[in-house]
Amino acid sequence: MGDSLAEAKQLFPTCYSIEIAEKYYKLAKERFKSEPSIHLLHGNSAEKLREIDFSKARSAFFWLDAHYSGGGTGGEGNCPLIKEVGYIASLPIEKYILIDDARFILSPYQGERYCDIEQLFAILPPENYNVIIQDIVISVPANARKIVEEYCLKHTSSSRRKIKSKRVRVIVKKIVGDL
C-alpha cells in the first residue's frame, strides 16, 4: 500500500494522501515515516480533502483512486469521487486531475459503489480539457491540453483500433439483433 504515493514523491515537493481504512493508513504511516514531504490523513477523502491548505498553491495535481477494492479496504458502497471532484473544481487554482480505474465509471451506473460518468463530466472544471485514455480520466488546464492530446494520439495504436473495431462489431450486432 502506498505505491502511488511512492511514485508521486519523485515528482512533487509536497504530497498529501488520504486513506479511510485504518489498517492501510497505519501501513502507509510506517512506510513514509521518515518522509517530511509526505502528509497522510486518515478518514473519508470526500471530507478530509477540505483540511488541506491550498491557499498558497497556484496549482495542484490530484490522483483520485479512492474506492472499495476488497481485501480489508474501506469505503464499500460509498464512492467519494463526485464530492472530491465537486470540491476540487471549486478551488481557485489550476487543477490537474487524474482519476484511476475509469472502467468502473464507464460501466453501467452501480449506485453509490462508483459514480455516474455523466454526473462526473458535468462537474469537472469547465475550463479544463477532459479525456479518457488507458483506464484514466484526465482533466487538465488548457496549457497541458497539447501534451495530453499528443499522448493520447500516440497511445491509440492501430492494433488497438483493430481490437476495438472487432468489439464494436460484436456489440452492434447484439443491439441490432435485439431490435
Ligand SMILES: C[S@@+](CC[C@H](N)C(=O)[O-])C[C@H]1O[C@@H](n2cnc3c(N)ncnc32)[C@H](O)[C@@H]1O
Ligand atoms: C485502489 S486502492 C488505492 C491504492 C493506492 N493508490 C496505492 O498505491 O496503494 C483504493 C483505496 O481507497 C481507499 N478508500 C476507499 N474509499 C475511500 C474514501 N472515501 N476515502 C479515503 N480512502 C478511501 C480504500 O481503503 C483503498 O485502500
